[in-house]
Structure formats: structure tokens, C-alpha cells
Amino acid sequence: MKEVTLKEIAQELGISITTVSKALKNYTDVSPKTRKAVLKLAHKLDYKPNSFAVNLRTQESKTIGLIIPEIVHHFFSSIVNAIIEKAEKKGYLVITLQSNESLELEKKQIDLLLDKRVDGILISLSNNTKTIEHLQKVIDHNVPLVLFDKITKLLNCSKVVIDDRKAAYDATCHLINSGCKKIAHIRGPLNPQNAIDRFLGYKKALEDNKITFDKSLIYTCEKVTFEEGYGFAKQIHTEQKDVDGVFAVTDPVAIGVIAYFNEVGIKIPQQISIIGFSNWFMSSVISPSLSTIDQPGFEMGKSALKLLLKEIKALKKHKEFQHQTIVLPTGVIKRNSTLNYFSKN
Amino acid sequence: MKEVTLKEIAQELGISITTVSKALKNYTDVSPKTRKAVLKLAHKLDYKPNSFAVNLRTQESKTIGLIIPEIVHHFFSSIVNAIIEKAEKKGYLVITLQSNESLELEKKQIDLLLDKRVDGILISLSNNTKTIEHLQKVIDHNVPLVLFDKITKLLNCSKVVIDDRKAAYDATCHLINSGCKKIAHIRGPLNPQNAIDRFLGYKKALEDNKITFDKSLIYTCEKVTFEEGYGFAKQIHTEQKDVDGVFAVTDPVAIGVIAYFNEVGIKIPQQISIIGFSNWFMSSVISPSLSTIDQPGFEMGKSALKLLLKEIKALKKHKEFQHQTIVLPTGVIKRNSTLNYFSKN
DNA sequence: GTGCTTTTCGAAAACGATTTCGTTAATAAT
DNA sequence: ATTATTAACGAAATCGTTTTCGAAAAGCAC
Structure with a gap:
């Protein structure tokens, strides 16, 4: 099945390729009569512009790249969900890649996306990303870049995050308010900023409540x-x-904790309270249901994409673009793995 | 930052674009000396072929399209995981779209992917896909198509599935073997083949065990x-x-069932046994842990991609390609929501 | 009819790589 | 020395669209 081209339409109508192209693109210098004829034939032949040619000519791919550490993750798949959906509505398709928490893969994937000449890149960094030359390269190539969730402060570009520190502070305070005196923290790896911030939020909450850090x-x-x-x-x-x-x-870590205490017969929340982070779907359905922090994945995806498209548009018009950092609000979700303070005693 | 082209390399070395191109692509008619010079300069300038131009010239995008009903789904995100990873290793990037169980969206997305001129399409159908013209169009456009998991038998193309009927049969037999006499089935929607097959497997298991269907x-x-x-x-x-x-x-449905019975104090599995389907991650961590059917998402993604790439390759060489249907094995995962038959009495 | 503006069109040059085919130069064969 | 062969290179077409710029045609005023 041969694809229809402008040339064929032009030949069939006995006019030039130029005119056909213009007719299809609302140029003013084509008479209503020929425009109508072109439109009619194009529709009849089901003409679709060859995107390869359009890409080459316009130097844009109408495609954006997305790199995340892992897709089999409730939070990240929510983000991907949002990005894909919103991008499609704005006329962009999304190429998704996962770094599997590997810096090497992340670098390679950045190169792949640049080679593909995507119009912009969205990325949430791997836990092992300690260098940023590969990200700087994106910026140097004049390709808009937006970091989300797992970011680095070292890079001059737009970012979308939550306030991990505050959220962790709130989570810890919730435990304290519900009567906990000795609170353990199972933290994430040492490198990523999120884990550090959550740890700091935990620590600050203890301080503010006169509990000595142990x-x-x-x-x-x-x-x-x-x-x-x-x-x-x-x-x-x-x-x-x-x-x-x-x-x-x-949350998965918190659920592991719950599973163990359930197993050995320690009562949650009476003997020990547990709070997680991210509000995975399963957290609401386990028993006891897990108190946690609401981390708005869908919103984050939406915001990150919006920022990226703005920057792409600005670049296209050769306008200056002011990088922004958006901080999305979080909230404590109180469920049955913590006491609420009405039943404190 | 201007991108380097063949032209610039050619000018710098005082040779033709043709020769530069050939030197980079292992043509035999270029002397070792010039080849070395080209390679060296190309490396120094960090030359990357403009994929837009390559696409246009070679008429292939090295990109494949993937449509799934929903990405925020353990089974589907596992499939996406496999496909993206394996595709990358074979030099293909993946554009992912989700139909959100809407036939209209599915149609639109097929068009988007065809317009993008992807080299092939992988799709798991929405629950509401009752017509197949949009899929036939893909085949008519000579674009390789592979269906997986949620398929239709009406289409002449390669498919990757599990034997839903047998798996459901096994699940039901497991309940029967563990002592159940009166087994309810919470089935999926009426349209998708999967739900039908699972229902039929359930029914057959009852029959074979002399339990009258109710x-x-x-x-x-x-x-x-x-x-x-x-x-x-x-x-x-x-x-x-x-x-x-x-x-x-x-599984999510089964977990809803467990949640209710837990709530009203009905003992699982002593008073009632529950078995799910798909082995979502959370099923192993809830209490009681959920017996279920192992549905190999990663394997399915891998197989589907493999079939697709084979067909793409065959098409490129203008060879005949024999469509295949691959049926992947499933297994019963016995956990604590069902009695195992050693403790039947 | 002359001069002027306004419509309407199309030739041609991009975009950057690939590939066919022809040409020259160098080597081997006679 | 002449011819045949091979090695090394490049001109030019091609992929299909977009867009600039110039030209022809048509309309209008005088």
C-alpha cells in the first residue's frame, strides 16, 4: 500500500506541489476554488503528511523523551500515565525509557534521546546519579530539560518536586502526636536527595518536639x-x-514492617505505629491499612510536562525562558497503622 | 549548538559528502587512509547522523508503538518494562500510549502511530474493542502488528497470550481440591475474551468435578x-x-473480597477460600496472602516484542512471514487465602 | 490603453543522509 | 605499449515537505 504524497495530489489536479502544500496549511495565497479541490482530493485519498519529511524540514519531532528509574512502581507509573495522556492532547508522543537505577544506562538513554532528536526530555534521576555531565549535555544541545521528583540542585533547569523534608516532618509529627515516644526511621539510600530530605524532616520533627535524636x-x-x-x-x-x-x-518498606509485626503478633497501632510514604494503591487495602504521605504522582507528571512544553514553545520562538521550580503540596493520610489523637490514651 | 553534518566533515577534509558517508558505513570503496581520517574527525566533532534525514531516506523510524489499556497496573507495567528494555537492546525505541479502555482513543492512537510511521505496533485491546477495522488498517498499511493478552481471534496476525481458560480451570480446581463445594465466580466484563475464557474454565472445572453450575x-x-x-x-x-x-x-477484585470478609470477621481460608488471578505484587503482602494465578507479564512482553521484530525484519527483506500465536504457561500460586489439601480436614 | 495594486500560482532551494552509477587513476595483464 | 581490471572517489538523484521569492494574471483607477 503506497502512501499518498503531495506530488500525487498535485499531478492529479494539474497544479504544483507548492500550491497543494499551501492549500492544506491555510496559506492565504491560494484561491478558494483550488483549496477546495485540494482538500477534497486529499481527503478522498486519505493523505497524511510524511512525518519523516516534516521532521526533517521543521527540525522538530513532536516527540518527547521520558526517563524514569522504574516503571513497575505505583508512583512512577502514575507519573507516566499523566505525561503520556497530557502530551498526546498537546500533539506530542512520548518515548519512555527506564534507567533501572543505573547511571550508565541513564547516560546511554540520554544519548539515544538526543540522537532521536526529541523536542524535550523529562527525567527523574536514578539513585546512583552522582555526576551530571550527561544532563548538562542536554542543555548544551539546546534541548529543554525538566527534572522531577528525583532531582539534583546542581543543574540550571526547571524542576517539579514535593517538599520531601516537610512531608517527612509532617509524617513524623503525626507519629508524635499520636503518642509515639521512640520513633525509628527506615531511610532510603544515602545518595538521592529525597532520602536525605526525608531523613532531615524526621530529625527536625524530633528536635521540635524535644525528642533526642538517636x-x-x-x-x-x-x-x-x-x-x-x-x-x-x-x-x-x-x-x-x-x-x-x-x-x-x-510504602513497600512500611508494608514489610507491618507484615513482620503482624507475623509475630505485635499489635499495630496499639503497640507500634507505622507510617509510610507515597500512598501506593495497596496501602489502603492491607490490614491494618497504612497511614502514609500523599505524593501526587499524576499532578507531578502534569506539571513537569506543562513546564517542558512551555520551554519548547519559548525555544521555538527564540524567546527567553525563565526556569521554574514547582513544589507540589503533600498531605498526611491517616489510616489504621497509626493512632489518631482522639484515641491517644 | 549547531549539530555536525556530513557536509562539514567533508568540507573540512576536502572530500565529498558521499565518501564521508561511505567511510562511516563500512563501504568497501574507500581507502583505509581516508576512512581513518573521516572516523577520526567524526569522533572529534562528535558527529551523530541526523535521524530525521536517516528516517526519510531509509523509510524506517526504528521506533515501535505500544498501546495498552492502562499502565498503572502491575501486569501491564511489567509488560511495558520488558518491551522497553528489550527493544532498546535491539536498537528500537518505544512510544507508549494508553487507551484507558476506550475504543475511540484506541482508534485515534493507532492513527497517531501510523502517522508517526512506527516500524511496528504492539497492542493489548481495550475492553470495549468490538470492531477491528482500525487494526485491519495497520495490517493494510503493511505495518507489522502483534496482539498480546487482550486479543481478538478475528485478526490475522501474531499473538501472545496465556491460556486463560486452562488457568481459570486450574484455579477453580485448586479451590475444589482444597475442599470447597460452593464456589462463586466474580467475572470480568462480558466482552473481552479473557473474561469469557476464565468464566468457561471455571465452569468446566465444576463440571469435571460433578458440581452443578449455579x-x-x-x-x-x-x-x-x-x-x-x-x-x-x-x-x-x-x-x-x-x-x-x-x-x-x-487480584484487586479478590483483595476487595478479602477486605470485606476480614472486616466482618469471617475467617479466610477456614470459612471461605479466595483465589485471584495475575499475581499482583501486593497479593503476597496482604493478610492473609492471596492464592492466585501466575501470569508472566515480563515474558509476555518479551515474546511479543520478539515476534514483532522478527516480522519487521522479514518485511524489510521482503520475505514471507508466518504469523504465530504463542501461549505462555501459567501456574497456581498457593498462599494462605486457600487451604492446601494436606490440611483439608 | 497605461500604470498600479492585489490575487494566485509555481520554481527552486532548503532539510541531511543514502545510494546508484559513472569517472578517473592506479595497477595488473598481455 | 596497450588493454583490461580494480580501487577510490564524487555528482547527482532521492526521500517528501516547507517556505521564500519572483512572476504571471487579474482587477482597478485614470
Whole structure:
């Protein structure tokens, strides 16, 4: 099935390719009569512009690149969901890649996207991204770049984040307000800014409530998984530290903690309270349901895309563009893994 | 930052564009000396072929399209995961779109991908896909097409599926073997083949075990959600039908069922056994953990992509290609929401 | 009819790579 | 020395669209 081109339409009507092109693109210098004829034939032949040619000529691909650490992740798949949907509505398609938390892959994928000449790139950094030359390269190539969620402050570009520090502060305060005196924190890896900020928020909450920080109550995840949560819960239990509250860096870890305490018959939230982070779907359906932090994935995807498209548009018009950092609000979701303070005593 | 072209390399070396192109592409008619010079300069200038031009010239995009009903779904995100990863290794990038279970969107997206001139399309159909002209169009345009998971038998193309009927049969038999006598089935919508096949497998299992089929024990989901599962469980409970087993069309529904029975204090699996389908991550961490069917998402993505790339390659060489249907194996995962038959009595 | 403006059109040059085919120069064969 | 062969290169067409710029045609005023 041969695809229809401008040339064929032109020949059939006995006019030039130029005129056909103009007729289809609302140029003013084509008479109503010929325009109508062109439109009619184009429709009849189901003419579709060859995107390869359009790309080459206009130097834009109407495609954006998206790199995330992992797609099989409720939070990230929500973000991808938002981005794909909104992009489509604005006439852009999305090429998605996942770095699997590997800096090497991330670099390679940036190159792939630049080679493809995408019109812009959205990225949430891997946990192992410690250097930023590959990201700087994007900017140097004049390709708009927006970082979201897992970002670096070292880069001069637009960003969309939540206030991890404040959210963690709120989560910890919720534990304190519900009566917890000795709160353990299962934190994320040492490198990513999120994990650091959440740790700092936890620490600040203790300070503000006159609870002395105890380094031995900090447990550090590598993979941030259910299994690690389960393991640390066991450790907390056997170490006998009278811990009465756990703030976990993310829901799967918190659920691992719950699973362990359920198993050994420790009552949640009566004996120990647990709070997670991110509000994964499953958190509302486990028992007890998990209190957690609402992290607006869909909103984040939407905002990041919006910023990117704005920058793409500005670039196209050769206008200056002011980079922005958008901080989205979070909230504490109180469920049954923590006591609410009406039932404190 | 201006991108380097063949022309610039040619000018700098005082040779023709043709020779530069050939030197970079292992043509035999260029002397070792000039080849070395070209390679060196190309590397120094960080030359990258303009993909727009390459696309136009070679008439291929090295891009494939992927349409799924919903990405925020453990099974589908696993598939996407596999496809993206394997495609990248084979030199293809993936444009992902989601139909949100809408036929209209699905049609539009097929058009978008054809307009983009992707080299092939992978699709899992929406629940509302009752017509197939838009899919036939893909084939008519000579674009390789592979259906996976949610397919239609009406189309002559390659497919990758599981044997839903057998899997459902196995799930139901597991309930029967563990002592259930009266088994309800919460099925999926009436249209998609999967839901039909699972229902048929359930029915066959009853037959083979001399249990008479009772139409009133069939409950039909529309959205296939946790909430529906919860609602139907309530209905089952209030209708007082002495049901001692539930086979749910998919895990979230089963988890809704578990949530309800947990809430009203009915013991699982002692009083009622539950089995789901798909093995979502959360199914292993809820309490009681959910017995379910292992549906190999990653494998499915891998196989579908492999078939697609084979067909793309065959098309490129103008060779005949024999469409295949691959059926992937499933298994019953026995957890704590069903009795295993050692403890039957 | 002359001069002027306004419509309407099309030739041609991009965009950047690939590939066919022809040409020259160098080498081998006779 | 002459012819045949091979090695090395490049001109030019092609992919299909967009857009600039110039030219022809038509309309209008005088």
C-alpha cells in the first residue's frame, strides 16, 4: 500500500506541489476554488503528511523523551500515565525509557534521546546519579530539560518536586502526636536527595518536639523493598529498643514492617505505629491499612510536562525562558497503622 | 549548538559528502587512509547522523508503538518494562500510549502511530474493542502488528497470550481440591475474551468435578476494581448462599473480597477460600496472602516484542512471514487465602 | 490603453543522509 | 605499449515537505 504524497495530489489536479502544500496549511495565497479541490482530493485519498519529511524540514519531532528509574512502581507509573495522556492532547508522543537505577544506562538513554532528536526530555534521576555531565549535555544541545521528583540542585533547569523534608516532618509529627515516644526511621539510600530530605524532616520533627535524636534508630535501605522493611522490622524487634513508631521512607518498606509485626503478633497501632510514604494503591487495602504521605504522582507528571512544553514553545520562538521550580503540596493520610489523637490514651 | 553534518566533515577534509558517508558505513570503496581520517574527525566533532534525514531516506523510524489499556497496573507495567528494555537492546525505541479502555482513543492512537510511521505496533485491546477495522488498517498499511493478552481471534496476525481458560480451570480446581463445594465466580466484563475464557474454565472445572453450575453464583464486574470485589463480597455474604470459595477474575477484585470478609470477621481460608488471578505484587503482602494465578507479564512482553521484530525484519527483506500465536504457561500460586489439601480436614 | 495594486500560482532551494552509477587513476595483464 | 581490471572517489538523484521569492494574471483607477 503506497502512501499518498503531495506530488500525487498535485499531478492529479494539474497544479504544483507548492500550491497543494499551501492549500492544506491555510496559506492565504491560494484561491478558494483550488483549496477546495485540494482538500477534497486529499481527503478522498486519505493523505497524511510524511512525518519523516516534516521532521526533517521543521527540525522538530513532536516527540518527547521520558526517563524514569522504574516503571513497575505505583508512583512512577502514575507519573507516566499523566505525561503520556497530557502530551498526546498537546500533539506530542512520548518515548519512555527506564534507567533501572543505573547511571550508565541513564547516560546511554540520554544519548539515544538526543540522537532521536526529541523536542524535550523529562527525567527523574536514578539513585546512583552522582555526576551530571550527561544532563548538562542536554542543555548544551539546546534541548529543554525538566527534572522531577528525583532531582539534583546542581543543574540550571526547571524542576517539579514535593517538599520531601516537610512531608517527612509532617509524617513524623503525626507519629508524635499520636503518642509515639521512640520513633525509628527506615531511610532510603544515602545518595538521592529525597532520602536525605526525608531523613532531615524526621530529625527536625524530633528536635521540635524535644525528642533526642538517636542514631541507632536509623536503618538504611539499599533497594528500598518490602523485604528490607521486613528485615529491619525484625532487627528492631530483636534489638528490643522499645520502639513505638516507625517512619519508613516509602510504602513497600512500611508494608514489610507491618507484615513482620503482624507475623509475630505485635499489635499495630496499639503497640507500634507505622507510617509510610507515597500512598501506593495497596496501602489502603492491607490490614491494618497504612497511614502514609500523599505524593501526587499524576499532578507531578502534569506539571513537569506543562513546564517542558512551555520551554519548547519559548525555544521555538527564540524567546527567553525563565526556569521554574514547582513544589507540589503533600498531605498526611491517616489510616489504621497509626493512632489518631482522639484515641491517644 | 549547531549539530555536525556530513557536509562539514567533508568540507573540512576536502572530500565529498558521499565518501564521508561511505567511510562511516563500512563501504568497501574507500581507502583505509581516508576512512581513518573521516572516523577520526567524526569522533572529534562528535558527529551523530541526523535521524530525521536517516528516517526519510531509509523509510524506517526504528521506533515501535505500544498501546495498552492502562499502565498503572502491575501486569501491564511489567509488560511495558520488558518491551522497553528489550527493544532498546535491539536498537528500537518505544512510544507508549494508553487507551484507558476506550475504543475511540484506541482508534485515534493507532492513527497517531501510523502517522508517526512506527516500524511496528504492539497492542493489548481495550475492553470495549468490538470492531477491528482500525487494526485491519495497520495490517493494510503493511505495518507489522502483534496482539498480546487482550486479543481478538478475528485478526490475522501474531499473538501472545496465556491460556486463560486452562488457568481459570486450574484455579477453580485448586479451590475444589482444597475442599470447597460452593464456589462463586466474580467475572470480568462480558466482552473481552479473557473474561469469557476464565468464566468457561471455571465452569468446566465444576463440571469435571460433578458440581452443578449455579448461575446465581456469578457476579459480573464492570471496572474490575477493589471496590467491586468488596461490594460483591458483601452481596455474597448477605445473600447467605453458603459460599465457601470465591474465584475472582483478577487480584484487586479478590483483595476487595478479602477486605470485606476480614472486616466482618469471617475467617479466610477456614470459612471461605479466595483465589485471584495475575499475581499482583501486593497479593503476597496482604493478610492473609492471596492464592492466585501466575501470569508472566515480563515474558509476555518479551515474546511479543520478539515476534514483532522478527516480522519487521522479514518485511524489510521482503520475505514471507508466518504469523504465530504463542501461549505462555501459567501456574497456581498457593498462599494462605486457600487451604492446601494436606490440611483439608 | 497605461500604470498600479492585489490575487494566485509555481520554481527552486532548503532539510541531511543514502545510494546508484559513472569517472578517473592506479595497477595488473598481455 | 596497450588493454583490461580494480580501487577510490564524487555528482547527482532521492526521500517528501516547507517556505521564500519572483512572476504571471487579474482587477482597478485614470
